[in-house]
Amino acid sequence: MDQITVFSPASVANVGCGYDTFGFAIDGIGDQITIAKRSDDQLVLERSIGADLPTNPKENVATIAVEAFLNHLGSRAGFTFTIKKSFKPGSGLGSSASSAAGAVFGVNHLLGNPLDTKDLLPFVMEGEAFASKSYHADNVAPALMGGFNVIRSYDPLDIFQVPTPENLHVLIIFPDVEVKTSEAKALLPKTLAIPEARNQWANVAGVISAMYSADFELLKKSVTDFIAEPVRKKLIPGYEEVKRIMCENGSVGFNISGSGPSMFSFFKDANDLEGVKQEVKELYEALGFDLILHTSKINHQGSKIIS
């Protein structure tokens, strides 16, 4: 096999209380990456569709991650990449994680799967580290492996997954404004008072318990964030109004996706979604921003081969 096309999903990190800890994959949006073997040892981004990605292989998250992987293998293989993005970098949906995860996943396959998918994670994180200037796994793990992931430890890296309720629906709300991850990060407090931190981890416990027990009332209360939401919501036009619309219309958990501007909202009943989408559309029409709405369930597969 000399060419492959991979789909690597978008993902929602933080999930309210689980700052730098929780991340889940969604269905239907993400990166479609075509990878072809080359006769030389170059990594070439031939084309990017849907975003203007850096073509220098030292500056592109996908090729940086693949290079780390090839170095680990001691391989001198070369590949040409075409990346088609269904959402832009800077959307808060793990764009760089999708590109890095899909590229490494596809290259591993073209090389005959020398590593198990989960063991690709450290290389994918190299790409992500370039994009975010620090090691994060909360988008990378779901983009690669799917599911609802918990990064228990970064040193050593230790990740586990929790089951999610069958009827859990996710609405992604992406107003087209730019929120720079670095700017969103700079707003965060450096320390937390113990009682504040306690409230955060008590909600973390609530989200995990709710995922296992399908307790949507507990989920709704626990998807709460005392750290990032209070400062980052100001970067997202219409945030409070969207939150109000969700709260009043059956959402069982709403917050910022990653560092925004995308937002996510959980629903237990797909019938609640249509009215809500209409209200949000009208809101952003009035505010004068383009808007993408996407509904999904939790994606438990992660990166996959589509041809």
Next chain:
Amino acid sequence: MDQITVFSPASVANVGCGYDTFGFAIDGIGDQITIAKRSDDQLVLERSIGADLPTNPKENVATIAVEAFLNHLGSRAGFTFTIKKSFKPGSGLGSSASSAAGAVFGVNHLLGNPLDTKDLLPFVMEGEAFASKSYHADNVAPALMGGFNVIRSYDPLDIFQVPTPENLHVLIIFPDVEVKTSEAKALLPKTLAIPEARNQWANVAGVISAMYSADFELLKKSVTDFIAEPVRKKLIPGYEEVKRIMCENGSVGFNISGSGPSMFSFFKDANDLEGVKQEVKELYEALGFDLILHTSKINHQGSKIIS
């Protein structure tokens, strides 16, 4: 019915990472409280066995809690209490919570159960607040209701329970040294850096997931504490040695119980317990401290009527 005897169990709070958040009840040790109706409106502690408890009803956690309950009901009933403790106050096993929970639970029963057990919690917390100078529910909730409890929120009070693996055994190790809760509290940091707090809540997620999935490897890794253990372990003679004995002999989670000096250790196999107990006995004989060892499973009943 004019007289009742109630058993209210000891409990383990914090459970490693879940500072002020997790608490579970144990079997076999706790307070045995006999309560008799009086013809006047007095609350009288007639006798305490196993500890020298304050007889002034304004200074005893049991009578303070009962008084709060009676005030809520608008009742002018009076009761005489005899409290027999199987462990001392200051042991780190929720002594005041056992007394307060058992007393209120028993009085509720003698009054014909005007409230459901879970609705007694705020009054039990009044007693606990007197003992610890602040509102805590991590011993009170398990002493009253049993099980593994998570205090999701203090304001408003919101508690949920998670299931625990059938074969989870608990070893309680109580060396007879005094650790004052106030002293143990004063040692704690006031703030946490975000990365430290993140590690704490990632482990909180791990403990909850492990309880649902019976993943003992995850449990062992997640029962870790970055806040209290590093400073409080110095107050407990032999702590590091006990931890080493546990780690080397099949423990699937070890830490300080509450503010100590008691410690708890989880095991998935009761056969591992005997050898471990012998080693700990020898350790504390050499150190010159009396020692109580107690094995239990998680108690899912909480306070109960025994006669």
